[in-house]
Amino acid sequence: MQISQPYGGLRLPEDTHKPLLFLAAGSGITPLRALLLDALERGWRGTITLGYWAQTRQSLCFAEQWQALQAQHDLLRVNTFLTRDPSAPAARINAESLAQLAPDLAERTVLACGPAGFVDLARTLSAGAAAFHAEGFTPPTSPASEHRTVRVELRRQGLRLDLPTDQPLLAALESAGQRPAHGCRQGICNTCACHRISGASRDLQRDALASEPSTSIRLCVHAAADDLVLDL
Ligand code: FES
Missing domain, CATH: 3.10.20.30 (Beta-grasp domain)
Structure with missing residues (x-):
């Protein structure tokens, strides 16, 4: 199992008994997956929940790995939200989805990663959490230089x-x-x-x-x- 280094402001708590809530949107799943695998490798003792928003089933990354990991780890729950699913599009992150993911939010350390708008909303909704760490990103823009x-x-x-x-x-x-x-x-x-x-x-x-x-x-x-x- 390959583990990436912690990245940006995202760090696991020292105490492996702390329950964790990972919130990922789009490409934000990549660094959160590395942290989640790191926690599992360390034998995390607290509950770990991942809420992962993607547009469609095809754009969902590591889908098979999530299933396998849940089967191996009793304390791991993975919930996916497909915002452009043709039959039942999921809502973007909101208070309801957060309550569904973590009714015990006050106990959770929240780690969020995704586009800046997602992270801002996750931060607002996680105001009552034990701790909140996040990394947002803005998609790269084209350079100002002319085409050469x-x-x-x-x-x-x-x-x-x-x-x-x-x-x-x-x-x-x-x-x-x-x-x-x-x-x-x-x-x-x-x-x-x-x-x-x-x-x-x-x-x-x-x-x-x-x-x-x-x-x-x-x-x-x-x-x-x-x-x-x-x-x-
Ligand atoms: S593809 Fe992830 S940093 Fe370039």
């Missing part, structure tokens, strides 16, 4: 590609037929991180240029800004 094409070398593959400067590198590489490892596509999980051996890229979240050699960049939130050499 630059040469991107994938050093390990011995490939040279002409890629646009107005798309995240992950999307540009996929359009060019490549399949770089990735997870959340939101700059959260670090799965797409790779070394920029040389050249310049633009951090789309900060709209900032970066050109220090031999630096790790996340392909989903960086665009090429000039000719680049990547350790891919």
